[in-house]
Amino acid sequence: MAVLFFNATLMTLGLALSSLILGLILASVFALLELGRFRTLRYLTTTLVMVLRGLPEILVVFFIYFGSSHAIFMLTDEYVEVSPFTAGTIALGLIYGAYASQTLRGALMAVHKGQLESAKALGINARRSFIKIVLPQALRHALPGLGNQWLVLLKDTALVALIGTTELLHQAQMLSSKTFEPFTWYSVAAVIYLIITIISQRLLNNMKAKASQHERVVTA
Amino acid sequence: MNFEAIMDYLPQLLRGLETTLELTFASLFSGLALALLFTLILVLRFKPLEWLVKTQILLFTGTPLLVQIFLIYYGPTQFKGLQESFLWPLLSEPWFCALLALALNSAAYSTQLFKGAVDAVPVGDWEAALALGMSKRQALTRIILPHAIRRALPAYGNEMILVMKGTSLVSTITLMDLMGYADRLNARTYDTLTVFALAGLIYLIMTGIMTLIIRLMEKKALAFSQ
Numbered sequence: 001m002a003v004l005f006f007n008a009t010l011m012t013l014g015l016a017l018s019s020l021i022l023g024l025i026l027a028s029v030f031a032l033l034e035l036g037r038f039r040t041l042r043y044l045t046t047t048l049v050m051v052l053r054g055l056p057e058i059l060v061v062f063f064i065y066f067g068s069s070h071a072i073f074m075l076t077d078e079y080v081e082v083s084p085f086t087a088g089t090i091a092l093g094l095i096y097g098a099y100a101s102q103t104l105r106g107a108l109m110a111v112h113k114g115q116l117e118s119a120k121a122l123g124i125n126a127r128r129s130f131i132k133i134v135l136p137q138a139l140r141h142a143l144p145g146l147g148n149q150w151l152v153l154l155k156d157t158a159l160v161a162l163i164g165t166t167e168l169l170h171q172a173q174m175l176s177s178k179t180f181e182p183f184t185w186y187s188v189a190a191v192i193y194l195i196i197t198i199i200s201q202r203l204l205n206n207m208k209a210k211a212s213q214h215e216r217v218v219t220a
Numbered sequence: 221m222n223f224e225a226i227m228d229y230l231p232q233l234l235r236g237l238e239t240t241l242e243l244t245f246a247s248l249f250s251g252l253a254l255a256l257l258f259t260l261i262l263v264l265r266f267k268p269l270e271w272l273v274k275t276q277i278l279l280f281t282g283t284p285l286l287v288q289i290f291l292i293y294y295g296p297t298q299f300k301g302l303q304e305s306f307l308w309p310l311l312s313e314p315w316f317c318a319l320l321a322l323a324l325n326s327a328a329y330s331t332q333l334f335k336g337a338v339d340a341v342p343v344g345d346w347e348a349a350l351a352l353g354m355s356k357r358q359a360l361t362r363i364i365l366p367h368a369i370r371r372a373l374p375a376y377g378n379e380m381i382l383v384m385k386g387t388s389l390v391s392t393i394t395l396m397d398l399m400g401y402a403d404r405l406n407a408r409t410y411d412t413l414t415v416f417a418l419a420g421l422i423y424l425i426m427t428g429i430m431t432l433i434i435r436l437m438e439k440k441a442l443a444f445s446q
Contacts, residue, residue, distance in 0.1 A: 051420075054381075054423065054427035055420050055424065055427075056385040056386075056388035056389075056399065056423055058388050058389060058399065059388060059399065059419060059420055062403070062406075062416060063412075063416045066412040066416070067416060070411075070412040070413050071413060074413075155283065155285070156284070157284075158286045158287055159389075161286070162286075162392065169286060172287075173290070176294060180297075181298050182290070182291075182294035182295055182297060182298055183291070183294075183295035183296070183299070186287060186290050186291040186294065186295055187291065187295075189287055190279075190287050190288075190291060193282065193287065194278070194279070194282040194283055197283075198282065
């Protein structure tokens with residue numbers, strides 16, 4: 001049993017981490033498109049983000065998993081099955097990207113305009129001032145939001161059990177139907193989720209403390 | 221994706237709307253009642269109860285909603301004693317289990333919101349109320365809570381939408397909500413993209429309407445500050 005749950009935990013973590021990486025990339029793209037100068041792309045991105053945030057997560061997972069096979073079938077007349085892990089990663093990455101893009105956009109806009117102006121006055125070019133001056137400050141603003149969304153993402157990985165990836169919840173489901181001890185196994189899964197969440201919160205608090213150690217506390 | 225198919229699917233999907241809406245409002249209502257009670261317990265620091273509420277929040281915000289639904293619906297079948305008890309008619313009812321899971325989940329997140337809002341009320345408000353001769357309880361129920369709840373409204377609006385989206389998980393415990401009908405229709409027709417796009421559209425319309433209602437509520441509740 002211990003081995004089964006260990007593997008399932010690794011699967012949950014793998015799913016969450018790969019969705020996080022895809023999600024962060026998508027979030028940066030969405031945020032930059034929304035702040036960018038192409039009006040059509042701006043509207044398209046805003047609509048996509050709105051749709052992704054308004055849909056139930058399970059619907060997005062099903063849409064990507066069942067829909068991708070359906071779409072490939074319609075386009076090529078061939079039945080290709082997309083693996084549940086891939087479909088789950090894409091779906092969760094899209095959802096994370098949609099929420100995180102709003103955090104990133106807010107964080108980028110929260111960096112004071114004077115920062116860019118001073119950089120320009122000092123003769124630093126646009127790209128360099130974005131990477132060296134705006135981005136580090138924006139990431140510091142974005143960290144709490146991105147961290148919260150990571151905790152949400154972690155819990156959303158349970159949805160991928162429904163399309164058959166053997167992560168924590170699916171493992172608990174299989175053992176429950178075999179042993180008729182659903183309370184025991186779902187509790188074990190719940191406790192592992194809880195432990196991962198608590199460890200994540202600790203790490204995030206450390207990161208936040210580290211990111212803000214340069215900040216001065218201004219007292220009136 | 222043709223028009224005829226859409227006209228055929230739409231009424232079938234809409235049959236699930238009733239369950240989705242009923243469950244959303246029932247869960248929100250019971251979740252809100254619990255959250256107000258929990259917030260009161262946390263703010264007034266009723267010792268043993270405070271500890272219980274904190275544990276409830278940790279458990280329900282730290283685990284996935286789907287696990288909570290499965291645990292509440294399938295969990296009790298493991299215990300013979302429960303199956304013979306007076307609770308069984310309720311616990312064997314998927315509708316009740318879904319309501320219980322969603323309400324407790326929403327209560328946990330809402331309590332966090334409300335407690336944060338109460339903590340954010342300036343100390344001066346407390347001091348002024350106490351200076352006017354109010355008891356701690358009076359100050360809380362008449363001055364602090366009404367103010368805090370208004371401040372928490374935008375965040376609570378988000379929570380309402382999350383609960384509505386959360387109801388889509390109850391199709392996993394045999395309830396036929398909007399998602400349940402979409403799933404069944406997909407299994408029967410294999411017209412995945414159309415079926416799920418239609419269901420998604422209905423969910424989006426619901427999210428849109430809820431956002432509008434919340435915005436109106438905010439405007440009304442925060443009218444004094446504008």
